[in-house]
Amino acid sequence: MLKIKNLRANIDGKEILKGINLEVKPGEVHAIMGPNGSGKSTLASVLAGRDEYEVTGGTVEFAGKDLLEMAPEERAREGIFLAFQYPVEIPGVSTTNFLKTAVNEIRQHRGLEPLDAVAFLNLMKEKSKLVEIDQSLLKRSLNEGFSGGEKKRNEIFQMAMLEPKLSILDETDSGLDIDALRIVANGVTKLKSRENATIVVTHYQRLLNYIVPDFVHVLYNGKIVKSGGKELALELEEKGYDWIKSAVKEGSEI
């Protein structure tokens, strides 16, 4: 589904991604962990098509197509979804109106009729139950004045509405209270299928108890320096990143 080969990217002339290799197949869950500033959000942004980042090398193939050639909206229509680490507040744009536009643009791309007002509201109701998001939030301007946790929940709600093939969740767990974490994680799990895949960026093992990863990768200094199964997350939780950092410095195998 997703094939990243030797991906390099700069921002303001500074290299942040220094040769990323990653393959994600349908049905899989990949967790990406790593110290602050290692490039996790950068990778997510580059995949979503943010043009502040300059891709300087490598390729990304998504469902057989060259992802890097596409505009952000085309990527979304093809099935990429990024749940942002810091969702932006957009005063004056109502959540409902925004989502209706998005849903119908994606439906059009998939050759489906646009949803009318009633069908759309029904879909909203159904999906809002999944992440237990308060209806009153959806009447407000997009993310405006939402609490940190409400913003994260809104991201997953949007994911439910848009039914992506590949979801990239960038620290969706940070800022969620214990109950919300369970609810949101269960929502994500319910949306999982054999056809779609998930990349979970997180600092904490706790989320991975709910969304169980098939693979765990450590991103450090712009590279994936170690990959393993779900037990790698447990090991990181226990030992931190120092052992990985020093191994990288020494240039030895980890």
Add this chain to the structure above:
Amino acid sequence: MDLKELLLENYKTVEQELEGKNGSVVKERRKEAIATFEKIGFPTLKNEEWKYTNISAALKKEFSIETIPALTKADIEQYLIKNLKGNILVFVNGQLSQELSKIISPESGLIIKPLAETDADVLEKYFGKSSTNDAFTYLNTALSHQGTFIKIPKGKSLEEPVVLYFISDARKENIFIQPHNIFLIEENAEAKFVESYHTIGKESGFSNVITQIILRKDARAEYYKIQNDSVTASHVGTTQVYQEGKSNFSSTTVSLNGNIIRNNLNIVLNAEHSEATMYGLYLLKGTQHVDNHTIADHAKPNCFSNELYKGILNDKSTGVFNGKIFVKQDAQKTNAFQSNKNILLSKDATMNTKPQLEIFADDVKCSHGATIGQLDEEPLFYLRSRGISEEKAKALLVIAFAQDIIDHIKIEALKEFLIRGINQSLGNNF
């Protein structure tokens, strides 16, 4: 013959006609006006008030000034604002067409007469008087025989708006029109007015307009000026408002399309406890140019004025905002606020904004501010990352930017018109 000569000739032919209809005040003011026009001629960039608006090119054409074609309902249908109900007045090349107009309010609440039959005291006091004194106001004053006097009698509240469509038929020739309208809202009366300008055909249109609005004590009026004209149509218009005690006036100027547009909006708060609000929204593309010059003239104490103009400029368009607040010496306890906010959607668009405060009283609250920025990248990316096209994402953000102006429009059909207009201007078909 150049336009100036043509207009001076025209004065000679209509001078007689005007004399017969009105009292000596009007005659005298017209005479003075044409003499002044002859002396000063059309403004150039050297004129301080026209520093950023080059009107010369739009005037250097062969214009026809007095042709009145017969248009049918079908000809004008597409220029009427969808779903906008009200008292419809259609002016064809400046002249009111009875066949195309339709009045639905009873005559007890809405009086419409030719300009020449304006109440004598109103003419005496206000005719030919303006805070804007340039070639265009003089010219219009001198030649104003096309126009209408609209009166809302004392205590009447007009539910349906008065909608004035100015249609220029430029299919065969360039058309120059000079409507002059006076709206009188008498004591404790209330009304809404809409002005809309359209040019049919490929040739050029030029409208030089004066609208005078007089609000008596406790009167309330909303005024909407809608500009969605063709790209060959230029406009210079002065809306001159006089407010008497405890009156409330609200103006909204929306400029979506046109060639060169200059709007003067002058409000004189002439008695205590009057309130005026001035809203403006301009959304420009191509090489369009819109210049809004406004004056809030606080002549008496305890008045309030609030102004908010917002602009979105695309392509190579240019905008000008010049907002003056005058607070006269005895206008104590004045509250006057002004703000102009702009978004440039293109590197080639320019905006010149200039607030001017002249305050001669000491116990006042005044503020002003102007911003010129770009659409934020982050919200744009966020919307696009959800599958929304760049054009639609921009339209959503522009509508959000314009929301406080849209919210002040009290006529639903105008709101819808505006949202459609924003979408169309940004390349979305709705």
